[in-house]
Every structure is written in C-alpha cells, then in structure tokens.
Amino acid sequence: MDQIRIVGGEALNGAIPISGAKNAALPLMIASLLTDETLQLHNVPRLADVALLLRILGNHGVDHGVAGKRPGQTPTTGQSIRLRARDIIDTTAPYELVSKMRASFWVIAPLLARMGEARVSLPGGCAIGTRPVDLLLMALERLGADIEIDGGYAVARAPKGLRGGDIVFPKVTVGGTHTALMAAVLARGTTVIENAAREPEVVDLADCLNAMGARISGAGSARIVVDGVSRLGGAEHTVLPDRIETGTYAMAVAMTGGDVLLSGARPDLLQAALDTLEQAGAEITATNEGIRVVRNGHGISAVDVTTEPFPGFPTDLQAQFMALMTKARGTSRIRETIFENRFMHVQELARLGARIRLDGDLAYVEGVRRLTGAPVMATDLRASVSLVIAALAADGETTVNRVYHLDRGFEALEHKLGQCGARIERISQS
Numbered sequence: 001m002d003q004i005r006i007v008g009g010e011a012l013n014g015a016i017p018i019s020g021a022k023n024a025a026l027p028l029m030i031a032s033l034l035t036d037e038t039l040q041l042h043n044v045p046r047l048a049d050v051a052l053l054l055r056i057l058g059n060h061g062v063d064h065g066v067a068g069k070r071p072g073q074t075p076t077t078g079q080s081i082r083l084r085a086r087d088i089i090d091t092t093a094p095y096e097l098v099s100k101m102r103a104s105f106w107v108i109a110p111l112l113a114r115m116g117e118a119r120v121s122l123p124g125g126c127a128i129g130t131r132p133v134d135l136l137l138m139a140l141e142r143l144g145a146d147i148e149i150d151g152g153y154a155v156a157r158a159p160k161g162l163r164g165g166d167i168v169f170p171k172v173t174v175g176g177t178h179t180a181l182m183a184a185v186l187a188r189g190t191t192v193i194e195n196a197a198r199e200p201e202v203v204d205l206a207d208c209l210n211a212m213g214a215r216i217s218g219a220g221s222a223r224i225v226v227d228g229v230s231r232l233g234g235a236e237h238t239v240l241p242d243r244i245e246t247g248t249y250a251m252a253v254a255m256t257g258g259d260v261l262l263s264g265a266r267p268d269l270l271q272a273a274l275d276t277l278e279q280a281g282a283e284i285t286a287t288n289e290g291i292r293v294v295r296n297g298h299g300i301s302a303v304d305v306t307t308e309p310f311p312g313f314p315t316d317l318q319a320q321f322m323a324l325m326t327k328a329r330g331t332s333r334i335r336e337t338i339f340e341n342r343f344m345h346v347q348e349l350a351r352l353g354a355r356i357r358l359d360g361d362l363a364y365v366e367g368v369r370r371l372t373g374a375p376v377m378a379t380d381l382r383a384s385v386s387l388v389i390a391a392l393a394a395d396g397e398t399t400v401n402r403v404y405h406l407d408r409g410f411e412a413l414e415h416k417l418g419q420c421g422a423r424i425e426r427i428s429q430s
Helices: 022-034 048-060 102-115 134-142 174-184 200-211 243-256 271-280 315-325 346-351 381-392 404-409 413-418
Strands: 003-007 012-017 038-044 063-068 079-084 117-121 146-150 153-157 166-168 190-194 215-217 223-227 235-238 258-263 283-286 290-295 331-335 355-359 362-366 375-377 397-401 423-427
Touching: 003 381, 012 243, 012 413, 022 038, 022 048, 022 079, 022 102, 022 174, 022 200, 048 063, 048 102, 048 404, 102 117, 102 134, 102 153, 102 174, 134 146, 134 153, 134 166, 134 174, 174 190, 174 200, 174 223, 200 215, 200 235, 243 258, 243 271, 243 290, 243 315, 243 381, 243 413, 271 283, 271 315, 315 331, 315 346, 315 362, 315 381, 346 355, 346 375, 346 381, 381 397, 381 404, 381 413, 413 423
Parallel strands: 012 258, 038 235, 166 190, 375 397
Antiparallel strands: 003 397, 003 423, 038 079, 063 079, 117 153, 146 153, 190 223, 215 223, 258 290, 283 290, 331 362, 355 362
C-alpha cells in the first residue's frame, strides 16, 4: 500500500483548485439509471469512489465515456463523463460491489422506479458507525414498494410502478433524501418529502433531475415537492465544487499559516465552517475567483463546535477541525451528533502529541505548543486527512499509512499541497 510522507513546518502559500464534489457526483452518476438517454456530467473528480461506481453502474448496463479535462481547467481538476443506460441488463447490485462503497446502495431507487424491481445488497457497517438504510427503505415503502430482506439483500418490488406519497423522515438523512428524490421523479402523482436534507448536494441532484425533465420544487428546504413524470430525458450538468475539500484546505492553511486562494470554491456551501475558522484566527475573504484564507502571525484560538446537518458545521469536517484545535490556545470542545464512532482519529492524533479526552459524543481538545512527527494510520476518509493537517504543522517527519482512504475522496492531494510549499510526497510500495 502507498504511504504519504510529510515533513512539517512549512507555511502554505499559493492557490489550490477545488475539485467537483464527490458527495454530489456519486448520486448524479446514479441518476443516469433513470433514463435511456445520455447524461453528461462535467467537473467530476478523479477519485477511487468514482471509478468504483462506474464499475457498479456498468454491471447494470450503463455505458460510459470519459472525455478528460474541459478547456481552461487545470490538470488536477475536472473530467467529463457521459453515461447512458439504454437498457438495464441487471437489477441486482451484488454484495462484493456494494460492500466497497455505501453510496452504491442508492441504485435501489432508480432501478425500482424504472424497472419495477431491484435487488441490492445491504451495505453492512463501516468504520464510522452502522449508518442503517432503514429510512431509505421506509421512503420507498411510502411510494408503494413492497420490500423484504432476503439473504442479506433488500428486495424491492413495484410491478405496477411507484405512486406518489408523503414521506416524513424522523431525522435528517442525506441518503434518504437522495433515494426519495430518485424514486419519486418517476412515481405517479405527487410526493411530499418532509424533514428533507438541505445539503447543497441534494440541491445539485434536484437541479440535474429537473434538467432531465423532473418536476421538483423546494430542494434546499426541509419540504420538497415532486410531481412525478412518465419518463426522463438526457441532460448536461456541472458538478458543484466540493465544500468538504474546501474546508479541509482552509483548515490546513489555518494550521500551518500562510496565504492560499481556494480557486473555484463557493463560501455559501460551508459558511458555518468558515465562520468557525474566523473565530479560530484565520482571515477568510470571498473573491471572484474563490475563497482566500490567510493566517499570518496570529495564533490559533480554541473554538467549540457541534456537528449538525446543513447549514450547520459539517460532520465531514469534524476530524480536520479537531486536528487544527490540537495547536490552539486553550481547550476546545467538539461534539459529534451525526455519526457514532467518528472519533477514531483521536488515538492517531495522540501519537503526534495531541491531548484529547473523550466523553461520549464530546471530545475535549487541549491545545499543545508543538506536535511531533510519527508513523500514523488512517482509519477512514476524513480521519486520514486530519492526520495530514496535523502532520503539516508537526516537527519532523510523519508517515501516513493506508492512504487508499485519501484516494477515495481527495483528488491529487499531495500535488495540490506540494504546489503551495508543503513538503509532502507519496511513497509507492512495490
């Protein structure tokens, strides 16, 4: 397995291009199953999860072509993918594929909506908690699907098609909202989704579905209304910039000091996180080109945060913010309310000299004057990049193992940081 080697102590200066959002690209790609016409997506990041989903979609009969960079884009960002599911050749998503990426379970909705049946493996647990699919299945049942669990598979049937209904989520669920949208667009009648996720990636999916001929209103609010249509057509859509990548690099700049333009970033997608970074001592400025992050000379202040659904502080930035707080003045309190087991990075940060105490869903982070490089191991995607952020400010050398987690969600990470002065390299293991 590859490793990332980092020698800390260098401030970051320059520009980092922000890639398309993985969490938007995946449901957009899955939406290609809803039509027999071509869906063309631009600004799709080059990530392991994207490549895996192309394999999964191919299993169902989706043909794809990758067009590479669009004019004016840098070598590190953006590819265009053409997807066409002219014929669905298989409505089963097998365990060996679904088990590698939880988001692939969402294929159950378009397969059911278009073909009247789907058999999709249950994804099981993962490193940051169980993340059950019961709310996703509940949404499909509200639209008239018959669902049974058979041999580790969710088997959904609606031989006469789905029908509109009222879906009330007991808690906010991004995956459930994605699933409900993709099922409801081809259902007969009107569907109302209450307590819907408000995340920008949900809005991006709704915008794309509307371009394909769907009739969705209210995306971005807690109440979404979908008037079903008989069929969807093709469309062309550009994936929105990745707010988690934006926040990650903003925290890296705040950690190391320096002055970096996050080109293509949109502040409206992560305002809560940017506000928190300003409280911690970074200067954040929105420009026509993106977001400029500066920290020169000032120390890092301790700030308390609680993860919340959008527009609150994202759970996907919790680990990165904890890394930043390890060198803050004072003690910060970080409460994780979205996922259980999402403090697995704590023990690895401690290997670098961090002082962190856990109490249930609360982490107390006592800032230290210096971190020291050490070998560390990534446990999941966001935890792995928190170790990179800490290593950038640690004395000496840090080696991050299991970097395949990073490759799932960060495009050309070592190249982007290296361009801004970080001493970082990938070591390939033969």
